[in-house]
Amino acid sequence: MEERYEPAQVERAAQADWAAAGSFRAREDAGGDKFYCLSMFPYPSGRLHMGHVRNYTIGDVLTRFARMQGRNVLQPMGWDAFGLPAENAAMANGVAPAKWTRDNIAYMKKQLQALGFALDWEREIATCDPSYYKWNQWLFLRMREKGIAYKRTGVVNWDPVDQTVLANEQVIDGRGWRTGALVEKREIPMYYLNITRYADELLRDLDTLGDWPERVRVMQANWIGRSEGVDVAFPFAANTAALMGKPAGDASAVMKVFTTRADTLFGVTFVAIAAEHPIALAAGAKDPSLMAFIDECRRGSVMEADVATMEKKGRRTGLHVTHPFTGEPVEIWVANYVLMGYGEGAVMGVPAHDERDFAFATQQGIAIRTVVKSTTGAYENVVAPWIDAYGEHGVTVNSAEFSGLDSKAAVDAIAAALAAKDLGQKRVQFRLRDWGISRQRYWGCPIPLIHCPKCGEVAVPDSQLPVVLPEHLVPDGSGNPLAKTPSFFECSCPQCDGPARRETDTMDTFVDSSWYYARYACPDNDAAMVDARAKYWLPVDQYIGGIEHAILHLLYSRFWTKVMRDFGLVDYSEPFRSLLTQGMVLNHIYWQQPAEGRRLYFNPNDVDVEESGGVKRYIATRDDGSQLEVQYDGLGTMSKSKNNGVDPQSLVEKYGADTARLFMMFTAPPEQSLEWSDEGVQGSFRFLRRLWTAVHGHVAMNATAGVPPALDRAALTPPQRELRRAVQQTLAKVTDDIGRRRTFNTAIAAVMELLNTLARFDDRSPQGRAVLQEACEVATVCLSPMVPHVAHALWRELGHAGTLMDERWPQVDASALELTQLTLVVQVNGKLRGQIEVAADAGEETIRATALAEPNVQKFVAGATPRKVIIVPRKLVNVVV
């Protein structure tokens, strides 16, 4: 055995052994309990980042652990290969997105293999392969037949200079990222998937996902946002009816709003409509200053965070609707915080009982009318001078015949009265909106439709699928290259054979990632989306990925799965049985603002901290060797834009894959964010070297003293029994930490403790070495899911002919854990005052007497009679005086 730990050599040998044995290949017929462990596939950005290393190490630990527990495992890998970065790279370097993407995949695959992940590469998929995205197109057409996929207009960010649609990411402070032009909102036709049809089920089935983090389920539930409320129709007043060309009193001459607080209907003092609302546009056509305001509202991005934090602005229209009960006129306002895309694009304004309405009314001088009072008297400030809205439930006041009801009863009564007048009814509304999947972009899955001047919109026949994306185009930032490529869009109509135009929009990449998990079961099937093999493997038993995907990706995937089920393709309703959301990998952020242009970010590797007189200065060294002082901006997610990433490649080259994996697993529990630390990496490497040295010492001793005999449990000396106890305790803890708690950091800490104990054990007797042999084996096995290469090598050195990953995970010897003496902690009035030793089977009276006899306890009891003595079995005694 080598005396020194040489990771490069150890890892090369282990990987060669695994490759030769085909250890990572998954088979359907292997029998046993299947375990499908899936990590979210990467976007092939060029190189792995630390988030990937963390994600895939977690998956690999769980996979290897499950395999050693006798489960038949599948751990596949693929590529989320369509998307915007490939187009950006193309613009920057003039390389076609296809080539850039495939080169990246080849490089990153090598990196993953070097990290020793037990991935079944025979099932590799890339979403940019026609053999994959064909099935996106196929299922899209099935959805279209059922009306789940449909067409309507949607609002996008529009760059008026480049004449192109911008992603939210490409809008910086309301301006286009390349042109700097003020971004506008624009309505364009798009295809939508009717996810709201599944809203109820998506919400309900969250209850079946017991192995998902509570916070993800809560976030999804809030995102879906089921609310019970009332549709209220406000009839047009004469001026509005005239403007809109509808006879007053006509059923269509109403403004519809949705409210969850119909009990506050008598508090309505205005209604607010979106700038794009038909009434706003009609009024604006006759009022230039109003039109200018509408145009102002149209500027800016469509992002909700922007809209919500924007200063609330509004303009009165001079138009009115009438209150459905009092008949009073209520003025219509155009407001920038009302969005056309939500509900009816109009809301009723109740300043007394809604925070936002209150702010708007106060600012605009609109009347405030209290119609709900607190029942507890907790909030009596419901008359002028107004301080705040009262948004809680209570009892109605000032509400004509509906006064004096509690809020819930008032909602019911008002809804019933509205229904009787045909001016409203109860309705369940979801916050969730339908999923717009059209992208005016090149590097994505083509939407398989054809526009024929005669036949209209026609589906591409199944026999002509896939509609293949041409791979040679290089985008230039102005519009969609597909729309400028006649060889792609010129086609003939499948119905009339006349000249027609192919749809040039592509699909949202969330479509690709919504079902890739299923395709791993049968990546080679050209005749069906999924086949019988899917029945064996699916659904996924364990899914692992970043917390940032807690809502969108996971919700879309759940939806897509339910659609596949309804088409009879799969027989389960939820794609991921258990979910582990890993935290982000963080590093320090340093920046400097040049005289002009954007902030420059500096990699923490190039920044030194100088401290003098308690003041820290941060000095960055540039490529050319020059230095400058930079600003420190705290910790943030590793990202290209903040230039604070650490390349896993350098880490693997310097310390080996095992050290990289160990550091990732040891530094933080998987669900928490993880702070990068160079020193921590060195510590992990140091530990592996100590482990190697310890095993080497033991093996060397055996070489001179002979192979240790079998353990004779009955013949152990007390120190030998102590070490065995520590060994079995460690095994029990690690098994529980990996298998149940998934706290790999504490599992590793337990083995570190064992190694510390081991170092103090110096007993060369045959039984001593037998105990030591077991200790070395348990330490090796316990660490093997985290650091498989070094464990593979040590297992051989410990005298085993077989491959460690084919071994069974050992059972804990419970008899070794038994204790005859216990140490109990004694408190007086809850404060720690001493410790006592008692027999493990001591009765309460003995414990009580021993505790009270403890000198320091007596000092604090000071002759007083204990009022109470609380005994927590095997742990603690608390004397209350």
Add this chain to the structure above:
RNA sequence: GCGAAAGUGGCGGAACUGGUAGACGCGCUGGAUUUAGGUUCCAGUGGGCAACACCCGUGAGGGUUCGAGUCCCUCCUUUCGCACCA
């Protein structure tokens, strides 16, 4: 702005069901080895204090309890998401 989570030594974290706060690692201090630096090994390391006694201590403030890092209320800070980044 809205939804969610997290705040514990100089740092990353541990304390799993309300029961010894700080396991394990990093860093630091001292010692041994080394020509030196590095490495390795040993010891120490929350603050106060002469002290192993004792007092204080888990973002801030309040509460429940024999006992609170853990439960409840208010507040502060940070991170994630907000529908076209993936």
